[in-house]
Amino acid sequence: MSQVMKWLLRLAGGAVLLAVLVLSGAYFLLSRSLPDYDARLSVSGLNAPVEIVRNNANVPHIFGTTDPDTFFGLGYAHAQDRLWQMMMMRRTVQGRLSEVFGARTLNIDKVLRRFDLYTLARQSVEVQDEATLAALRAYSAGVNARLAEINASALGRGAPEQFLFNAPIAPWQPADSIALVKLMAVQLSSHLENEVLFARSSLALEDAARLDDIMPLAPGSGIAALPGYASLFPTESWRRVARAEPAPKDPLSPFHKRAFAGASNAFAAAPARSASGGTLMANDPHLGFSAPGIWYLARLELRSGGVIGGTIPGIPVVLTGRSARLGWGVTSSYMDDQDLFIEELNPANPSEYRTPDGFKPFRTSRSIIQIKDEAPVTLTLRWSDNGPILPGTHYDLAEVTPAGHVAALSWTALSAQDTTMTGAMALMRAQSVDQGIEAGRLFVAPSQNLTLVDQEVIALKTIGAMPRRDARHESQGRMPSRGWLPENRWQGMLAYAANPEFIAPQGGILGNTNNKVVDRPFPLHMSFLWGDTQRVHRWRRLMQNREVHTRDSFIEAQLDTVSFTARSLLPLIGADLWFTGEAATEDTPERLRQRALTLLAEWNGEMNEHLPEPLIYAAWMRALQDRLIRDDLGPLAHEFDHPDPVFIERVFRDADGASAWCDVKQSSPIETCTDIARMALDDALIWISExxxxxxxxxRWGDAHQATHDHQVLGEVPLLRYFVNIRQSTSGGDNTLLRGRTRGGDGPDAFQNVHGAGYRGVYDFADPDSSVFVIATGQSGHFLSRHYDDLSQLWRRGEYIPMSLDEGLARAAAVGITTLTPAAP
Incomplete structure (x- = not known):
């Protein structure tokens, strides 16, 4: 028996030793790719030495003798910290993810290949100005210098992920950076999906009048009645296809539902409204969360002066930030920059489509997608005059495309003359609001609202190409239209002067929360779809509550968690429920409902992570909308996976007969809105109780509302996910200025926080060195680095780090200086 025990102990000891050796070996290999921030390196492509001075938050301050040398340093720094992220974004826009991940990502690759964004990016290289071309080439050389260092020094393949997914890395090129800007346009454009959903809803609803309820216009706008979608294409049986089940989404997909297309806050105060006497500005662009986050902080020393703020790895510009004289911030404009066209095929020759001048052949090419461990797939790409042809398998197009027709997409991002990169470079060099607005003339896509402040003036200008539409357009771009009718087709782009602008407003305060900024009649309208109808009310109140503002009051507004939506909807929905009915005994559903109503009655609408009321409210609104729409829309109700406050308000105010949604069609009794509100609250409380x-x-709201900064590739791997995912209890909600967009739907994790401010910056031009900023995760994309998540707790607590262009301060706080010197010829 003792011998058996000895052998068992030896085996156990051996297993432990083997495990230790394996883990040690894995750690050694993975840690080889951790950058050395205090090094001296001889590289090719430089004209003079470049210094990359990193502070204790790992923010690089890059000092070069010339602008191209500075951009070289930025490329090197990006590749040091975010190489895997850069390569994955490049593969995404190229439609080459399946080479690494197999058939799982084939559908993503198919969509991107049909857009052909990478080809358009290569063609757009030629239209950039000389300074931008020099910057792009230098940036590419900096990235490639890091790749050469990795190869020469065996630095663990450059990133830990490369050991699990051995994806060959091609040298970086100027077209790659332009392509990533186009990938941003994919993530920030939502009109395509919205047009399809509008058409599907039109087909699914028996009462056409109810379409204005479920897909309402932003309050205050008006539009003439639109035809039903079936009347445009009366030959197809639509009712069946309009009720299809939703398709699953891949974490690697850049395509988001319309509610996730982009949301941000930017606001500014003129000197007359600032306690310090200088202009103030705050910006927090919102995107989907990931680890690492999309944003990377950097400071560049250019001939025009220093600039500092948020960059995106792979793109050599400060997209939101400031210089000594100018601050700029971006918010999604929601400009209607996409239109779907239904093209009629020639019955005698399907390779042709109808045009105003008769049938015409599609322009075609072939594209081969290589798939890991499987045979390659060959796509036949087709284009009409209106744009690329998208098959019915994409974007649920099969459900709105009649037999004998195909769908084509017009989109401003599908430009081979895209000067957006040149515009972004010019914006960094701008010294005044006027120069910043002029730089915006060169932006094509994605369209943004650009908030600008200089020493004296504040302004907001919508940038990006705005399509010119005919006033006779049959759907006004709200749903797919017939591509062969000339009045439906785009007629070029409007002049830049037509883009909305607000310069030096009389009240001294301006801002944008993705709300409607102008109310112009079609076709000079900006959009029928806006990203916010709620946050703007809270922002307006916070701005008007003070005669003058400070940096701290702007921070307070950025971090505000009071829901205007909750404060306006709850009294309306619960009007006949509060303090009514008989006293109920404990441990009964009635008593649980009364306790919930009592809590909500005394709540001020603050979506604080430590409070119970936000969870009760959020669960109630989710259950309420589901009960209102499920019987009318069937499976299509899954697409409306976030409560729409405007829809719910219309129903409970019975706007234009909207209370009809409260009656359950399949039941004999006629339900009232009070009945539905009570039943929905009971549904929510059952879900919460379980x-x-x-x-x-x-x-605690924060137990459900956890920010999910998940690694897009490794985040689902057992055990490893605990090291690569960053989860945090957070305040805020769908409609608060501190926006924490929930996952939505009816799953167990419906209230996870998946979309919000990955970057926050607040600048005071009376004391620029008091400006502050923060990102949601950390600077490094290497999960073994201490800088992978070192800023995440500051971000969660609403704290910031200083933002200074003072070179002396940067060097005094340096924790590492990388010196790049030109290699000997």
């Missing part, structure tokens, strides 16, 4: 228990007072 997941969190019946002690409502001890609920």
């Amino acid at each position: 997941r969190y228990g019946t002690s409502l007072e001890s609920l």
Whole structure:
């Protein structure tokens, strides 16, 4: 027996030793790719030495003798910290993810190949000005210098992920950076999906009048009645296809539902409204969360002066930030820059489509997608005059495309003359609001609202190409239209002067929360779809509550968690529920409902992570909308996976008969809106009880509203996910200025925080060195680095780090200086 025990102990000891050796070996290999920030390196492509001075937050301050040398340093720094992220974004826009991940990502590759964005990016290189071309070439050389260093020094393949997914890395090129800007346009454009959903809803609803309820216009706007979609294409049986089940989404996909297309806050104060006497500005662009986050902080020393702020690895510009004289911030404009066209095929020759001048052959080419461990797939790409042809398998197009027709997409991002990169470079060099607005003339896509402040003036200008449409357009771009009718087709682009602008407003305050900025009649309108109808009310109140503002009051507004939506909807929905009915005994559904209503009655609408009321409110609104629309829309109700405050308000105010949604069609009784509100609250409380228990007072919103900064590739790997995912209890919600967009739907993790401010910056031009900023994760994309998540707790707590262009301060706080010197010829 003792011999058996000895052998068992030896085997156990051996297993432990083997595990230690394996883990040690893995750590050694993975840690080889951790950058050395205090080094001296001889590289090719430089004219003079470049210094990359990193502070304790790992923010690089890059000092070069010339602008191209500075951009070289930025390329090197990006590749040091975010190489894997850069390569994955490049593969995404090229449609080459399947070479690494197999058939799982084939559908993503198919869509991107049909857009052909990378070809358009290569063609756009030629239209950039000389200074931009020099910057792009130098940036590419900096990235490639890091790749050469990795190869020469065996630095662990450059990133830990490369050991699991051995993806060959091609040298970086100027077209790659332009292509990533186009990938941003994919993530920030939502009109395509919205047009399809509008058409599907039109087909699914028996009462056409109800379409204005479920897909409402932003309050205050008006439009003439539109035809039903079936009347445009009356030959197809639509009712069946309009009720299809939703398709799953891949974490690697850059395509988001319309509600996730982009949301941000930017606001500014003129000197007369600033306590310090200088202009103030705040910006927090919102994108989907990931680890690492999309944003990377950097400071560049250019001939025109220093610039500092948020960059995106792979793109050599400060997209939001400031110089000594100018601050700029971006918010999604929601400009209607996409239109779907239904093209009629020639019955005698499907390779032709109808045009105003008769049938015409498609322009075609072939594209081969290589798939890991599987045979390659060959796509036949087709284009009409209106744009690329998208098959019915994409974007649910099969459900709105009649037999004998195909769908084509017109989109401003599908330009081979895209000067957006040149515009962004000019914006960094601008010294005044006027120069910043002039730089905006060169932006094509994605369209943004550009907020600008200089020493004296504040302004907001919508940048990006705006399509010119005919006033006779049959759907006004709200849903797909017939591509062969000349009045439906785009007629070029409007002049830049037509883009909305607000310069030096009389009240001294301006801002944007993705709300409607202008109310112009079609076709000079900007959009029928806006990203916000709620946050703007809270922002307006916070701005008007003070005669003058400070940096701290702007920070307070950025971090505000009071929901205007909750404060306006709850009294309306619960009007006949509060303090009514008989006293109920404990441990009954009635008593649980009364306790929930009592909590909500005393709540001020603050979506604080430590409070129970936000969870009760959010669960109630989710259940309420589901009960209102499920019987009318069937499976299509899955597409409306976030409560729409305007829809719910229309229903409970019975706007134009909208209370009809409250009656359940399949039941004999006629339900009232009060009945539905009560049943929905009971649904919500049952869900909460099953997941969190019946002690409502001890609920925490933050337990459900966890920010999910997940690694897009490794985030689902068992055990490893605990090292690469960053999860945090957070405040805020779908409609608060501190926006924490929830996942949505009816799953167990519906209230996870998946979309919000990955970057925050606040600048005071009376004391520029007091400006502050923060990103949501950390600077490094290497999960073994201490800088992978070192800023995440500051971000969660609403804290910031200083933002200074003072070279002396940067060097005084340096924790590492990388010196790049030109290699000997």
